[in-house]
Amino acid sequence: MIKHLLHDNIREILSSLELSCEKDFTVEVPNNPENGDYSTNAAMILARENKAAPKKLAEKLAKELRRNKFYKSVEIAGPGFINFKISASLYQKMLWDLRKLGCDFGSSDYGQKEKVLLEFVSANPTGPLNIVSARAAAYGDTLYRIMKKVGFEPAREFYINDAGNQVDILAESLELRLRELHGENIGEFPYEAYHGEYVRHLAHKLNAAEGVRIFMLPEKERTERLKEFALNELLEMQRLSLERFDVIFEGWVSEKTLRAEGVVEEVLSYLTEADCTYEKEDAIWFSSTKFGDDKDRVLMKSDGSITYFVPDLAYHLTKIQRGYTKLIDVFGPDHHGYVPRLKAAFKALKYDEDMLEIIFLQQVNLFESGERVKMSKRAGKIVTMDDLVNVVGKDAARYFFIARKANAHLNFDLELALQQNNENPVYYCQYAHARICSILKKARKDKVYPRSFKKELTHKLNKPDELALIQKMTDLPELLELIAQHREPHRLATYTEELCGLFHRFYNKHQVVSAKNKELSQARLLLIESVKDVLAICLDLMGISAPEKM
RNA sequence: GCCCCAGUAGCUCAGGGGAUAGAGCAGCGGUUUCCUAAACCGUUGGUCGGAUGUUCGAAUCAUCCUUGGGGCGCCA
Incomplete structure (x- = not known):
């Protein structure tokens, strides 16, 4: 929200000053807070095409930017950065705006229906x-x-690869297991065949359904029947695994x-x-x-x-x-x-x-007690998706997979994913959501929670911890566009952790529900309710549940 | 041999060409008469694998080298 606002404002000023703006400049949140709430490299990027020294160009822009009452300060620093401090009133307005959007906050037409x-x-x-x-x-x-x-x-x-060589081998494997089930000596199981235990299970199931009838079919029909049976069963199994993972x-x-x-x-x-x-x-x-x-x-x-x-x-x-x-x-x-x-x-x-x-996507290695879990597809010794979900749960599994960028190897620590404490980032985020729910409950119980919030309440919010929370929330729309553009969902996990970090810090420093100052309480309730909504949006985008209680 | 991916704190990893490179965990020291301590605060810790180049500016881009992982089928 605010990044777009600043970006547009700078562009307007550039055009009103009849300055060229071919290269795209950026608006960022600086690492070091001493460099302002937001910062742009516009003057440095555009210096060359406007044949001006970066600092002079920056000064020109800053002069115009300072007319905007929403900026507490506009300063020039370093080689030509323009650093903005945002007034509390803009943050307060933003909070009210994003609150009105509800679960549509972060939605946009960026993709133009492509x-x-x-x-x-x-x-x-x-x-x-x-x-x-x-x-x-x-x-x-x-x-x-x-x-x-x-x-x-x-x-x-x-895309279902249900034709071709591998499916033939599957049918052969199933036939062998079926013969084995009937007491036939099948000798050594072929190297190329599927060794997994699930083939035996399939054989049992097929046997229960059809018994020896299958062996009375001519070879060609028998193979077709075996293929059909195995494919149906396995596809259904895969579909269910994915459904349990909330992937449709x-x-x-x-x-x-x-x-x-x-x-x-x-x-x-x-x-x-x-x-x-x-x-x-x-x-x-x-x-x-x-x-x-x-x-x-x-x-x-x-x-x-x-x-x-x-x-x-x-x-x-x-x-x-x-x-x-x-x-x-x-x-x-x-x-x-x-x-x-x-x-x-x-x-x-x-x-x-x-x-x-x-x-x-790069490979996934499972670690247990610091040791890499060894797997062999050939010997049928693999940890399946179902195994993993059964052990760590859908939320933790999805979180750990999403949190790493796609083209990096992923070391999946099974013990960490299972821990219900501060070492486990997925709990850290879910806990923030649950904590807010708990405060809201308390506020209702204490009758501090208002029937409806008024915009004026936002003016009570001016502590740095409160404004930092608002700022972080307003970053979400631009972030989602970037994630979509670069296909980098892992950045949403980073963002969510940061937002939760700000909330936990705020929580430890400030009392939300207090009978002594009802208006401030209500303002803070309005704030944390928005945090809860934004958090719910993020978790939902990652396919992770947002618990009300933990 | 050729191709792809990665190398950032002790560990797991963030880091759209920008400022003094960050987080979590581990280590050390603290915080609960109070809305959930599954939390918070403080502190220790770095030749961003190495070299050269591009530029006002490189962890980020290019080339080479190095280490690790994966791939090079009339399999899918």
Whole structure:
């Protein structure tokens, strides 16, 4: 709010002074409070294009800025910073304004209704979701919520790889476990097969439903039945895991369905028409090196089957056909080699490759008692997303995943996430919310809480701790826009902790409910109620609950 | 060998080219007749992996080096 206000004010003054303003300057909250409540580098950034010394330009701007009664002081410092001290009256006005907005505070039309498709998780339906999928779910969903809040039209989609090689292997694994269940000696379980215990569970369930009937089917039909059963079960399992994590997808797109619709042939013909396919060693290749990939890629294998790339590309093209102008894919750390061929295909088919944006999440390591938890997918020894959520809970899991920037490795300390004390940041934030609720309850009990608040009450708020809280709250709208723009939801976690820190400090220093000074009490109630609302907005955007009591 | 990501306090990590680089935890010392001590206050702690460059200004941008993690399939 205030940053935008200052930014606009400076721009107005620049244009009234007929000064050029091509480069974009910034308005920031300085690290050091001695440098004011807000600070701009405008004079330094614009010095060159206006052929003026930074300090002289700053002086010129400051002279005009000082006419605004909302600035307590406008000073020039260092190499040409303009530092603002904001009057209490502006903060008081801002508090009243943001209070009126209620849960719409922070909403904007920044995204201009751009249709954005967020694809994330998209795990193989061949087993339970792992912790990297959980990280992707938390990241993608939070980004979705924030983008929606600031005026984009985003949608979440899960691409189901329910066709191809891995699904065949899944069916084979299930058949072996089923035979084993019937007392057959299956020998050593194949290396490539799925070793997880869940395959045995599936076998039991299928056996209970169909018994030996399945073995009477001809081989082809039996395989189809096994595939269908396993896919349905596992997909439902994944969907439930995500639902428990409060992640709901607008769309689930099946690779099998896409194939049945004939899109594979379409994509092959597009690429052929674009003159970038060729035949070699009985396979059909995409000459992706022409478009920046480091090797050409197979489209159709020598056995006549199609590679993963073709239907996936087709899927991406359907996103464009459905009117999305920004396609954001959230990938795990093992897929970065895949991006050049996807980008190459966009170039080959003359689509703007900048529409496609890939975000990489780095790996997650679990730590317990200071030791890294070892996992092996091959041996079926993994900690699943459900395991994690069962142990630490949805709130802590989501918080820890969101709090790190996407492209950094994440060390997840299981014990820390479980601790219900000041070491655990998720409790620190939730506790602030609960604490406020508790004060409000007390105020109602003491009959200090008014039937309705009056704007004049805000004038009672002028202590530095009170104004600092208001200032922090007003930073949220600009922050949300930045987060959406740079796809950096982790900054919301940092912000939330800072806001809570200011509140806890305020709480320890100032009594809110006091019979001696009813008006001040009411003013402070108005303040902390707003803090509670802003906190609830932040927690909701992160998909974390805001408890009234802890 | 090639490609991607990371290296900031003892630990986990913030840090839109800007001022004296921050937070939490750990360590040390304090705070409760009072709205939740799941909190707060004080204090110790740094060659921002290294080098060069770009500029008025670099933890931030570029190049090289180094260490750690991941990826280089007619798997997905």
